[in-house]
Amino acid sequence: MRPLPELTAENTAFWTGGSEGKLMIAFCKDCAAAIHPPQLVCPKCWCEMIDSRAVVGTGTVYSYTVNHQPWAPEMAVPFALAVVDLDDAPGVRVTAEVVNVDPETVTMGQRMRVSFLNLGDIWLPQWEPAI
Amino acid sequence: MTTKAAITGVGMSQIGRRTERPAMAHLVEATKRALDCAGLSKDDIDGIATYPGKADNSPGMSPLGTGEVRNALGLQTRWHSAIPDGPSQMAPIMVAAMAVATGQARHVLCFRALTESSSQTASRRASIAGAGKARLGGWLSYLVPANAMSASNWAGWMAMRYFHEFGMTREHLGMVATGERAFAQLNPMAVMQSPLTMDDYLAARMISSPLGLFDCDVPIDGACVVIVSAADAAKDCAREPLIIEAMGAALGSQETWDQRTDLTTMGAHDSCTDMWKRTDMKPSDVDVLSLYDGFSIFVPYWLEAFGFCGHGEAKDFIAEGNIGPGGRFPVNTGGGQLSGGRLHGFGLLHEACTQLWGEAGDRQVANARTAVCGMGGGFIAGSMLLRRA
Numbered sequence: 001m002r003p004l005p006e007l008t009a010e011n012t013a014f015w016t017g018g019s020e021g022k023l024m025i026a027f028c029k030d031c032a033a034a035i036h037p038p039q040l041v042c043p044k045c046w047c048e049m050i051d052s053r054a055v056v057g058t059g060t061v062y063s064y065t066v067n068h069q070p071w072a073p074e075m076a077v078p079f080a081l082a083v084v085d086l087d088d089a090p091g092v093r094v095t096a097e098v099v100n101v102d103p104e105t106v107t108m109g110q111r112m113r114v115s116f117l118n119l120g121d122i123w124l125p126q127w128e129p130a131i
Numbered sequence: 132m133t134t135k136a137a138i139t140g141v142g143m144s145q146i147g148r149r150t151e152r153p154a155m156a157h158l159v160e161a162t163k164r165a166l167d168c169a170g171l172s173k174d175d176i177d178g179i180a181t182y183p184g185k186a187d188n189s190p191g192m193s194p195l196g197t198g199e200v201r202n203a204l205g206l207q208t209r210w211h212s213a214i215p216d217g218p219s220q221m222a223p224i225m226v227a228a229m230a231v232a233t234g235q236a237r238h239v240l241c242f243r244a245l246t247e248s249s250s251q252t253a254s255r256r257a258s259i260a261g262a263g264k265a266r267l268g269g270w271l272s273y274l275v276p277a278n279a280m281s282a283s284n285w286a287g288w289m290a291m292r293y294f295h296e297f298g299m300t301r302e303h304l305g306m307v308a309t310g311e312r313a314f315a316q317l318n319p320m321a322v323m324q325s326p327l328t329m330d331d332y333l334a335a336r337m338i339s340s341p342l343g344l345f346d347c348d349v350p351i352d353g354a355c356v357v358i359v360s361a362a363d364a365a366k367d368c369a370r371e372p373l374i375i376e377a378m379g380a381a382l383g384s385q386e387t388w389d390q391r392t393d394l395t396t397m398g399a400h401d402s403c404t405d406m407w408k409r410t411d412m413k414p415s416d417v418d419v420l421s422l423y424d425g426f427s428i429f430v431p432y433w434l435e436a437f438g439f440c441g442h443g444e445a446k447d448f449i450a451e452g453n454i455g456p457g458g459r460f461p462v463n464t465g466g467g468q469l470s471g472g473r474l475h476g477f478g479l480l481h482e483a484c485t486q487l488w489g490e491a492g493d494r495q496v497a498n499a500r501t502a503v504c505g506m507g508g509g510f511i512a513g514s515m516l517l518r519r520a
Contacts, residue, residue, distance in 0.1 A: 002280075003264050005272035036390065037273055063295070063394060065287030066340040071280045081279050083288050083389045095288075095389045096277045108295050124276055 002072070004122045010038045013052035018116030018123025022054035025089045034089035057114035058130055059084040062093060066103045080106040082127045100128045133410075136228035137365040137372035138517065139238070139358045140169025141481045146353025146472050148248045148322060154194040155203055157354035158244045162204065165356035170369025171238055176358075177209045178236030180223035182243060182475070184213025188264065191250025191352070200242065210236040218380035218402060219423075219507030220476035221515060227359035228375050237364045241357045243477040247350035270387045270510075283347055283426060285388040285509055287339035290428040293395045294341055297443040301341055303450060304427040305332040307462075308345045308469055310455030311424065315466025317456070317494035318482075322351055323470040346427040351472035355481050371519055373487050376501075379406025379514035388509045395443070398512030399429075399436035399505055406514040407438065412501065414438045417516075419486045419502040420460055421479035424467040429508045430454070434462070437503055437514070456494070464494050476506030480515075487519055 005015055010026075014037075017024030026035040028042035029049035041048050064082040080103035083095045098106050099115065111130035116123040142164025144157035166172065185196030197211045210230045214222040220243065227239035260271050260280060267275055279285065293299055309329055315321035327345065335344035365372035379402040384391040391397065407413075414437060422433035431445030439460055440448040448454070454462040465471050465482035472478065483502035485491050491499075501518045 002278065003267050003275050005276050006266040006268045008268070011272075037270070037385075037387065063288040063292035065284055065291055065342075066337070067278070067281075067284055067287070068337045069281065069283070069339065075278070075280075079278065081277065081284055081288065083394075091390075091392070093389050095274060095279060097279075108291075119276075122276070 004119060007121065010040050014038050015122050017054065018118065018125065021116070023057040023094070023114045023125060024052045025055050025086065025092060026050050026052050034092045036089070036092040036094070055086055055088045059086045059094070059112055061106065061108055061110040061112060063108070064098070064106045066106070078103050082106060082112060084112050084127055094125055096125045096127050098128065099126045134228055134375045134378065135232040135362045136375045137360055137362050138375065138484055139360040139365045139368040139370065139372055140165040140171065141358070141484045142166070142168055142356045143320060143474070143478065143481050144354045146320065146322060146351045146474065148349070148351055150352040151249055152352060154244045154246045154354065155199070157352060158195060158200060158242060158356070159203070161242065161354040161356040162240065165240070165358050168370065169238070169358045169360070171358065173204065173206070175238050176206055176240045178211065178227060178230055178239030179206060179208050180212045180214065180227045180230070180239055180241045182213070182217070182220045182223050183215030186215070189260070191246035191248070193244070194246055195242070195244045208236070210239065218382070219511045219513035221504070221506040221513030224357060224359060224480065224515070225378050225380060225513060228378065231359060231361035237361050239359045241359055242354060243475050244354035245474065246352045247473065248352045251350060274388060281339065282508070283339040283342055286426040286428055287342050288389070289394050289397065289509070290341050293428065293431070296395050297446060299431070299446040301333060301343070302329065303431070303446045304346055305329050306449050306455070307424070307427040307430045308332050311463050311467040312470045313456050314464050314494055315470035317492070318465045318471065321466035321471040322349055323466065327470070342426055342428065345469065348425050348468035348473040349470070351474070353472060353474055355474045355477035357477060357480055370488055373484055373517045374520055376412060376516040376518045377406045377409040379403055379409070381405035382510060382512065384510060386510050391510070396436070397432050398507060398510045399433050399514065402512040402514040403436040403438065403505065406516060410516060412516060412518070417460065417501050417503050418499040419464060419483055419496050420454070420462045421483040421502060421504040422462050423476055423479065423506045423508055424463055424469050425473065425508055427469060430462060433505045437505060461496055464491060464496060479506065480504050483517060487517060
């Protein structure tokens with residue numbers, strides 16, 4: 001069983017938005033900065049009015065790696081991990097496992113869309129090719 | 132602007148793989164060697180510092196805290212500190228330098244002890260972030276649940292981006308790995324002594340692309356001690372004090388492995404820029420380079436961060452033969468962590484000091500007077516410039 005994130009006031013929207021199929025990102029209500037990982041305060045302007053809202057859930061691969069080493073006994077390998085620039089949250093990347101694809105076909109600049117893996121009270125974002 | 136601190140002694144235990152020796156036995160051996168090196172005795176030590184302190188989340192990663200070492204060695208101290216959350220594994224060295232500069236202590240024993248080799252079993256692998264915890268917080272919680280459990284994954288996507296932007300290939304990293312192995316073969320303390328060819332490197336299994344087995348450092352059992360002394364107290368020591376000319380610990384991006392705007396740079400770029408602002412010396416003054424190589428890809432990043440070459444130029448700098456045996460800017464002359472064993476930066480600093488004292492045997496760099504040491508990868512970084520008086 002992989003470790004799961006601890007739910008906090010900052011991150012609950014991000015980790016549970018998948019229950020409604022939504023990728024929730026924190027934004028500052030004042031300066032509109034996208035904030036990730038989510039915070040209770042805007043790191044840019046220190047405004048404490050933070051609004052988590054659904055983004056479209058698509059993006060572009062900034063980088064990736066294909067993991068071949070089974071780090072835990074139950075880990076199935078190989079699989080790809082992608083660091084994805086979100087389309088509508090400037091400066092925010094979401095790193096997640098790439099599913100429903102041959103890991104060796106993941107490339108730079110590839111278009112991805114989010115899906116979710118539900119484990120307990122957590123909905124983990126996963127990436128899959130957008131086309 | 133020279134600091135008021137110097138390194139006066141270093142010591143390393145007989146490091147190895149599956150030594151089955153207690154961590155404290157390694158630590159005692161390293162401590163005795165460091166005190167002999169410095170010409171100091173137990174009662175001279177009035178400070179102690181370590182990274183990260185006792186930790187049980189990753190097997191053998193940090194079995195000893197300052198309390199256990201104080202108890203075992205019977206030390207009476209005026210300063211103690213364990214720093215899991217500082218500028219890299221170098222944090223205890225930096226804190227010790229500040230402690231002696233402000234008069235809190237005269238001679239600080241800084242240590243790093245690991246038993247990652249002996250502690251590792253099939254189900255308890257070393258170096259797994261967050262191992263054994265049901266729930267994670269902080270930056271780890273955005274990586275480990277996504278199955279990005281190993282630093283090799285995080286370094287892997289950094290390397291992939293760097294390869295993409297600058298045309299670096301596996302062969303360039305192979306030059307780092309084989310070059311360090313060539314140095315290791317000149318260092319009796321290094322754990323990996325067999326020859327490593329480029330073919331061996333390229334044939335090894337992939338770990339997290341583009342990083343293969345020989346791009347990853349070697350878990351070991353061992354301990355390393357560095358004595359940091361006040362500059363005025365250092366004059367009484369057995370060896371020439373190695374002046375800490377400057378330190379850098381700046382960090383300009385978030386504590387994450389994926390959000391830094393340009394992942395072809397890392398925290399090292401911030402800490403090195405800060406370090407050079409504190410001295411009149413320049414990269415061209417440097418004779419010996421100790422650069423964190425938990426993964427081979429960190430070496431080109433550190434080369435660029437310290438300014439030995441420009442951004443994106445490390446692949447050519449490496450291919451031109453600058454960093455291996457006989458090169459103008461020799462890197463990790465003891466074999467580094469790739470071939471010497473993972474002492475979390477302390478082994479690299481040990482080697483820099485050994486070179487500056489002219490005691491590096493067959494791998495000695497002629498007339499070595501100045502060294503840089505960079506520890507850490509990703510957002511974790513600390514930089515140091517050392518020189519003979």
